[in-house]
Amino acid sequence: MLEYKKDGWKAAIALGPTLLLLSVFTFYPIINAVLMAFKQNYVFLGGNYDGIGFGNFVTVLTDPKFLDALKNTSIMVFISVPLTIVISLLLAVALNSVKKFRGFFQTVFFLPYVTNTIALGLVFNVVFHKDYGLFNSIFGLNMVDWLGAGTTYWRAMFVLMVYTIWNGLAFKIIVLLAGLQSIDKQYYQAASVDGASRKRVFGRITVPLLSPMILYVTITSFIGAFKVYTSVIALFGKGSGQAGAYGPDNMLITVVGYIYEKLWASGTPFGVAAAASIILFIIILIITLIQMIVSKKRVHY
Amino acid sequence: MDRELYFDEQQLKKFRIYTIFTKIFTYSFLVLLALFIIIPFYWMIITSLKPTSEVISQNVTFFPKNLNFAAYKEILFGINKIPLFSMYMNTILVGFFTTSLTIVSVIFAAFAFSRLKFKGRELIFSILLMTMMIPGEIFVITNYMTVNILGWSRVPEGAPLIDIIGNYAALILPFVGSVFYTFYLRQTFRQIPNELYLAAKVDGLGDFKYLFRVMVPIAKSTIITIVILSMIGTWNAYVWPSLITANKNLFLVSNGLNEAFRGTIELSGPNSVLNQQMAGSAMVTLPLLIVFFILKDYIMKGVSRSGIKG
Numbered sequence: 001m002l003e004y005k006k007d008g009w010k011a012a013i014a015l016g017p018t019l020l021l022l023s024v025f026t027f028y029p030i031i032n033a034v035l036m037a038f039k040q041n042y043v044f045l046g047g048n049y050d051g052i053g054f055g056n057f058v059t060v061l062t063d064p065k066f067l068d069a070l071k072n073t074s075i076m077v078f079i080s081v082p083l084t085i086v087i088s089l090l091l092a093v094a095l096n097s098v099k100k101f102r103g104f105f106q107t108v109f110f111l112p113y114v115t116n117t118i119a120l121g122l123v124f125n126v127v128f129h130k131d132y133g134l135f136n137s138i139f140g141l142n143m144v145d146w147l148g149a150g151t152t153y154w155r156a157m158f159v160l161m162v163y164t165i166w167n168g169l170a171f172k173i174i175v176l177l178a179g180l181q182s183i184d185k186q187y188y189q190a191a192s193v194d195g196a197s198r199k200r201v202f203g204r205i206t207v208p209l210l211s212p213m214i215l216y217v218t219i220t221s222f223i224g225a226f227k228v229y230t231s232v233i234a235l236f237g238k239g240s241g242q243a244g245a246y247g248p249d250n251m252l253i254t255v256v257g258y259i260y261e262k263l264w265a266s267g268t269p270f271g272v273a274a275a276a277s278i279i280l281f282i283i284i285l286i287i288t289l290i291q292m293i294v295s296k297k298r299v300h301y
Numbered sequence: 302m303d304r305e306l307y308f309d310e311q312q313l314k315k316f317r318i319y320t321i322f323t324k325i326f327t328y329s330f331l332v333l334l335a336l337f338i339i340i341p342f343y344w345m346i347i348t349s350l351k352p353t354s355e356v357i358s359q360n361v362t363f364f365p366k367n368l369n370f371a372a373y374k375e376i377l378f379g380i381n382k383i384p385l386f387s388m389y390m391n392t393i394l395v396g397f398f399t400t401s402l403t404i405v406s407v408i409f410a411a412f413a414f415s416r417l418k419f420k421g422r423e424l425i426f427s428i429l430l431m432t433m434m435i436p437g438e439i440f441v442i443t444n445y446m447t448v449n450i451l452g453w454s455r456v457p458e459g460a461p462l463i464d465i466i467g468n469y470a471a472l473i474l475p476f477v478g479s480v481f482y483t484f485y486l487r488q489t490f491r492q493i494p495n496e497l498y499l500a501a502k503v504d505g506l507g508d509f510k511y512l513f514r515v516m517v518p519i520a521k522s523t524i525i526t527i528v529i530l531s532m533i534g535t536w537n538a539y540v541w542p543s544l545i546t547a548n549k550n551l552f553l554v555s556n557g558l559n560e561a562f563r564g565t566i567e568l569s570g571p572n573s574v575l576n577q578q579m580a581g582s583a584m585v586t587l588p589l590l591i592v593f594f595i596l597k598d599y600i601m602k603g604v605s606r607s608g609i610k611g
Contacts (some may be wrong), residue, residue: 007417007418007419007508008419008420010413010417010419010508010509011413011417011419011422013409014409014410014412014413014417015409015410015413015425017406017409018406018407018409018410018478018483019425019478021406021474021477021478022429022432022478022480024447025440025444025447025474025475026432026440026478026480027428027432028443029439029440029441029442029443029444029447030432030435030439030440032442032446033439033440033443036442036443087334090330091330091331091334094327094330094331095331097327098324098327098328098331101328101331105331105335106601107597107601108335108338108339109334109335109338110601110604111338111339111342111590111593112338113533113604114533114589114590114592114593114600115586115589115590116536116537116554116555116558116582116585116586116589117537117539117555118539118555118556118558118559118585119345119554119555119558119581119582119583119585119586120341120345120582120586122558122562122578122579122581122582123341123342123344123345123579123582124341125578126344126345126348126575126578126579127340127341127344129575131357131359132356132357132358132361132575133361134340134344134361136361137361166337166338166341169334169338171604174601174604174605175605177605178605178606198323223436226436227436227437227438229540230540233539233559234539234559237559237562237563238563239543239556239559239560239563240540240543240544241543242563256438259438259441259442260438260441260540260544263441263442263445263544270442270446273442274439274442277436277438277439277442278439280436280439281435281436281439284434284436285434288434
């Protein structure tokens with residue numbers, strides 16, 4: 001056997017530049033965010049602060065805007081994510097069961113993945129236009145305002161959900177389809193010999209064998225939904241840091257939107273944004289852990 | 302259908318009807334959702350080609366008769382033209398540097414973590430993995446402060462070249478060191494059999510030569526996937542560029558497009574520019590779609606293997 005030589009200097013060359021960049025733009029920001037979150041009234045020019053405490057967290061958690069953000073994000077997470085996953089699962093199964101035009105449909109469903117979120121947000125903005133929009137025209141609605149000043153909370157939320165579902169299907173379908181195609185055909189042949197019904201085959205073979213993929217897609221879409229931001233900006237078309245960027249009265253502000261709002265607002269100490277981002281991290285961590293624990297019993301690896 | 306072997310005639314008939322119905326149902330479902338995906342694209346193109354008078358007519362037309370490129374002319378050369386050319390160039394420039402620097406960094410880092418032996422390897426690697434759990438918003442706050450201190454943020458028009466370069470660097474550098482891609486490539490590198498390495502050693506090939514002559518060619522498809530994902534990432538990047546650029550000449554496609562139509566949407570009567578708005582969206586959407594149709598198989602395979610959307 002050949003012995004490994006000590007590779008210390010080679011590792012230093014290979015890893016040095018990357019670790020340097022990661023230190024500046026990843027490691028240090030994490031540590032700094034935690035520190036800032038606990039510093040009261042931290043001013044970043046000069047680095048002065050009034051002491052250490054939970055003040056920033058209290059500010060965030062008692063801010064009605066943050067509670068709004070939490071509510072909006074939760075609605076996205078608990079309505080739009082399950083809906084997207086069910087639709088994409090059905091689509092993946094449907095795609096897997098057909099031969100003709102499969103490639104064509106696959107390509108079509110993939111398209112939203114390779115489009116620009118801002119550009120298609122502007123398109124949805126036009127599709128849901130009050131006076132000249134396609135949606136009102138198709139459904140014979142008379143000048144219903146979806147995204148303008150005269151909208152209501154649920155109307156705007158509806159458009160946001162349609163847009164996020166439209167945007168999110170591509171990735172889930174492709175991952176689930178890859179999972180379906182890796183299932184051994186013998187299971188289906190055996191079920192066919194036993195005369196199992198389609199429903200039974202789906203419930204007893206497809207879903208259990210696909211469960212690792214379903215879990216993966218679920219976790220990533222939950223995290224994605226918690227981080228919704230650009231789609232909201234795109235739909236209302238105002239841009240970060242502008243008044244009404246999240247709709248009239250910022251009605252559709254999200255948790256990430258709240259963080260950036262605090263970052264854009266001059267005069268707000270960055271500690272508040274840092275505290276909000278740490279709260280976001282904790283929420284994501286908890287949800288992920290719960291899903292891991294729940295799925296331990298249900299996922300078949 | 303192998304199932305048909307087990308049926309008598311009547312059952313067979315029933316089964317065939319059942320199969321046909323399932324097929325019709327499946328295809329209707331697929332067509333319906335395909336329409337849901339396609340219609341926004343169709344609406345974008347068709348609206349961008351409508352003359353203004355038709356866009357603001359009360360009868361919304363699905364299949365307009367007179368189409369023209371007036372809206373495109375307007376956004377390219379009109380009074381309120383969008384700096385599309387510089388938006389493309391900036392995005393390509395930033396995408397090119399981000400991607401190539403990322404690839405170099407990732408190849409060396411994945412190599413170190415999969416092949417080299419050194420003190421603290423597992424420790425450093427697990428710290429890296431832990432950072433993958435952390436939402437990017439946590440980094441953005443401090444990175445924003447960092448580029449501000451360096452003077453790389455929101456550089457105004459007509460600033461000295463060195464500051465402009467700084468602003469570009471701020472668009473590129475935070476995305477170069479990528480834990481996810483390093484992890485992804487390391488997985489591929491680890492599948493390369495050890496025997497190849499030992500054989501190369503016997504032949505007197507140095508570690509770095511082995512990396513570029515053996516490992517990189519074997520991991521070609523993973524590397525191509527990383528290139529594709531990184532380019533798509535830059536084309537769609539919105540949050541960070543909108544935070545740190547204020548200069549029209551430095552806009553990427555996303556924030557440039559957003560900026561271009563912000564004013565018109567804010568005004569009470571955006572109606573007359575709906576076709577321009579769609580022309581702008583089309584100009585930002587189409588280049589990536591064209592690239593997608595050229596590299597379709599690579600992109601779809603790559604995404605399904607890696608499974609992320611940044």
